[in-house]
Amino acid sequence: MKNGRHIRIKDIAEKAGCSIGTVDRVIHNRGKVAEPVRQRILRIIKELDYKPNVNARVLASKQALTLGILLPSYKKGEYWELPCLGISEAMERYNEQGYNIEARWFTYNSPEKFHQAGMKMITDEIDGIILNPATYKESVRLVRSFFQNNKPFILIDSDIHGTPSLSFIGKDPVQSGLTVAKLIHQLTRHITGNKSVWIINLSIPSNQNYALLAREIGFMSYFADKQLRDDYSFQSIDMDDTGTQKVVDEQIGKLLATGNPHAIYVTGSRVHNIADSLKKFKPDPKPLLIGHDLIHKNMERVKDETIDFLIEEEARRQGYLAVESMIRSLTYKEVIQKKQMMNLMIYTRENLPL
Amino acid sequence: MKNGRHIRIKDIAEKAGCSIGTVDRVIHNRGKVAEPVRQRILRIIKELDYKPNVNARVLASKQALTLGILLPSYKKGEYWELPCLGISEAMERYNEQGYNIEARWFTYNSPEKFHQAGMKMITDEIDGIILNPATYKESVRLVRSFFQNNKPFILIDSDIHGTPSLSFIGKDPVQSGLTVAKLIHQLTRHITGNKSVWIINLSIPSNQNYALLAREIGFMSYFADKQLRDDYSFQSIDMDDTGTQKVVDEQIGKLLATGNPHAIYVTGSRVHNIADSLKKFKPDPKPLLIGHDLIHKNMERVKDETIDFLIEEEARRQGYLAVESMIRSLTYKEVIQKKQMMNLMIYTRENLPL
DNA sequence: TTGTACGCGTTATCAA
DNA sequence: TTGATAACGCGTACAA
Numbered sequence: 257m258k259n260g261r262h263i264r265i266k267d268i269a270e271k272a273g274c275s276i277g278t279v280d281r282v283i284h285n286r287g288k289v290a291e292p293v294r295q296r297i298l299r300i301i302k303e304l305d306y307k308p309n310v311n312a313r314v315l316a317s318k319q320a321l322t323l324g325i326l327l328p329s330y331k332k333g334e335y336w337e338l339p340c341l342g343i344s345e346a347m348e349r350y351n352e353q354g355y356n357i358e359a360r361w362f363t364y365n366s367p368e369k370f371h372q373a374g375m376k377m378i379t380d381e382i383d384g385i386i387l388n389p390a391t392y393k394e395s396v397r398l399v400r401s402f403f404q405n406n407k408p409f410i411l412i413d414s415d416i417h418g419t420p421s422l423s424f425i426g427k428d429p430v431q432s433g434l435t436v437a438k439l440i441h442q443l444t445r446h447i448t449g450n451k452s453v454w455i456i457n458l459s460i461p462s463n464q465n466y467a468l469l470a471r472e473i474g475f476m477s478y479f480a481d482k483q484l485r486d487d488y489s490f491q492s493i494d495m496d497d498t499g500t501q502k503v504v505d506e507q508i509g510k511l512l513a514t515g516n517p518h519a520i521y522v523t524g525s526r527v528h529n530i531a532d533s534l535k536k537f538k539p540d541p542k543p544l545l546i547g548h549d550l551i552h553k554n555m556e557r558v559k560d561e562t563i564d565f566l567i568e569e570e571a572r573r574q575g576y577l578a579v580e581s582m583i584r585s586l587t588y589k590e591v592i593q594k595k596q597m598m599n600l601m602i603y604t605r606e607n608l609p610l
Numbered sequence: 611m612k613n614g615r616h617i618r619i620k621d622i623a624e625k626a627g628c629s630i631g632t633v634d635r636v637i638h639n640r641g642k643v644a645e646p647v648r649q650r651i652l653r654i655i656k657e658l659d660y661k662p663n664v665n666a667r668v669l670a671s672k673q674a675l676t677l678g679i680l681l682p683s684y685k686k687g688e689y690w691e692l693p694c695l696g697i698s699e700a701m702e703r704y705n706e707q708g709y710n711i712e713a714r715w716f717t718y719n720s721p722e723k724f725h726q727a728g729m730k731m732i733t734d735e736i737d738g739i740i741l742n743p744a745t746y747k748e749s750v751r752l753v754r755s756f757f758q759n760n761k762p763f764i765l766i767d768s769d770i771h772g773t774p775s776l777s778f779i780g781k782d783p784v785q786s787g788l789t790v791a792k793l794i795h796q797l798t799r800h801i802t803g804n805k806s807v808w809i810i811n812l813s814i815p816s817n818q819n820y821a822l823l824a825r826e827i828g829f830m831s832y833f834a835d836k837q838l839r840d841d842y843s844f845q846s847i848d849m850d851d852t853g854t855q856k857v858v859d860e861q862i863g864k865l866l867a868t869g870n871p872h873a874i875y876v877t878g879s880r881v882h883n884i885a886d887s888l889k890k891f892k893p894d895p896k897p898l899l900i901g902h903d904l905i906h907k908n909m910e911r912v913k914d915e916t917i918d919f920l921i922e923e924e925a926r927r928q929g930y931l932a933v934e935s936m937i938r939s940l941t942y943k944e945v946i947q948k949k950q951m952m953n954l955m956i957y958t959r960e961n962l963p964l
Numbered sequence: 965t966t967g968t969a970c971g972c973g974t975t976a977t978c979a980a
Numbered sequence: 981t982t983g984a985t986a987a988c989g990c991g992t993a994c995a996a
Contacts, residue, residue: 262708262989264988264989264990265989265990266989266990274966274967275966275967275968276967276968276989276990277966277967277968277992278965278966278967280990280991280992281965281966284991288965288966289965289966290965290966293965293966307706308989308990309669309708309988309989309990310665310706310707310708311664311665311666311668311669311707311708311988311989311990312665312669312708312972312988312989312990312991313989313990313991314665314972314990315663315665315666315669315971315972315973315974315988315989315990315991316971316972316989316990316991316992317972317990317991317992318971318972318991318992319991352661352664353663353664353665354616354663354664354665354666354972354973431960431961434960435958435960435961437960438958438959438960439958442797442918443796443797444800445800446798446799446800446801447800478960564796599955599961599963600961601953601955601956601961602955602956602957602958602961603956604789604792604793604956605792606785606788606789606791606792606832606954607785607789607953607954607955607956609953616973618972618973618974619973619974620973628982628983629982629983629984630973630974630983630984631976631982631983631984631985632981632982632983634974634975634976635981635982638975642981642982643981643982644981644982647981647982662973662974663972663973663974665972665973665974666972666973666974666975666988667973667974667975668974668988669972669973669974669975669987669988669989669990670973670974670975670976670987670988671974671975671976671988672975672976672987672988673975708988708989
């Protein structure tokens, strides 16, 4: 009302005939307010559609937050670097804006380490947790402890349905699979005769398997729904990721000896390994190659068209949003969307970013 | 750590042995500071890597800004609604954050109206201008006036090379064309014999023609570079957009009588008109249909797979970034990136957002 | 249970 | 050319 600007706590206090202290108490539920006064103030807040001034709030509030980040360990250039970049970016941005936020990083490469690190976050004075649930069983155990200790947490990249998380931020792996299937179908439909497709699950043993499986399920269901089973023959290949190109080469070599597929779908983020094998063996005609994630090595293979298409689900943005959501929830008690699904991008040589 | 976190103007003042008023003057170039003092303060700012506290700044600043938005007039559901949504979103967001910003909207449907509205923005007290340059000649005239009157402006959606704008926010139409070409090539390459492709320029006469042309150029150059000219035959079709489906139907009907193309590329945002024609005439086999922009009617045709792929360049985000960039430039004198290119998205039924 | 007063970092005004 | 000081809206400790 003043100068047509926003309404302040002071305006509410005036209208309610009390002091700003009292208004503040009802806004923050700090109790100790006479019930009738409380009701009146709440009504006025609704009536005037009061919205707190974020800037003043941050400026006045001296609270320091520490967030716990619990993610799989990774080497430079691997998938998890991307969400981490988003996390760092958000931290930096919010700190520059006068917030006082610190991140404490925890990584794991085994279910035991995962659980250990998780429990440490509870004993340490951590205000909010951002984690990627590794294996189902361990994650449920951990999440239960978070809940009991009243630690708010956000799930990132893959979900555990039904957990009392503030939010899940990630992707729909079934949709990913469907999209890849659509691409492969459209790109091979004019090939005469039966089309052979390899689905390669190249991943670290017993890690992240759920998402890869879900992708494969989405992939298969596309062909099932469209009654295309007779036109295609599929071969699912589980390949352990030992991290060395040589092992991949060996396996691909053996497979190629049995015949040359029309298309290859790699469900994990390590298509570049398969691409490198193809560059070595040069099968002719070159199979269509599709995979996931905008990591550096994959992009290089897209540039030279060994990889034809890359799917990605805004990995970096996931990290950014996780931090942002946690801060909003912690500092303003803002209610966060229960599910924040990323968009699904299709990249090829011509529309690669950068 | 608690108080030692960020450095404030006060810290600089102490170190420089002057008052915060003086520091403020050098930061904001309000002149009237003794040169040696000025140098000393600047050095200390660099040394301590001072970053202003955004919250305090917004809180204390009483300045009110009005932005002028100069865009083509549009009906609901048309392309320009998307950038406008982004603009509104940004306005809302920044106003909620305590900024005091007002938008004044101007639209045009002819070069004369465009110029008129532009000149009015100069006489009115407008602090910054966001505009889409309609025709080249008129735009250059207008931009010259902006420059002479010291009005900062941002170009949105399509560029005029070399203008002294704060920033250009938009897309690379040549890249769009290349991407569509890649898709059509890959999706038709296994068809035997010569493949026929229509390129339809369906647009309001003499409006936005430059971007559509650039897309077509990108499109053609893909096939030229790849030495594919002999495998494909192209037909460029200029179709006036009268806004009625009937006229489109007539023209498509005539064209189909001469033969059934393998693929159709519609360079504007009105693929849905072509899609509706195809639904009516049911050419068999159905040509591959690719177009631009996530407007409602297009998305409907993607859902029923009349349109196979849709390209879009983050239309909504363009509007958002334009407002954000202008505010940053105006309030903090921040230097804005000269070119902010949007990502190029590929959408099909399976990865359509929402 | 309620009210008051100070501080957060910056802008802007006025007096020196 | 400079310095002191009152806002800005909110959080909070302390007084009543």
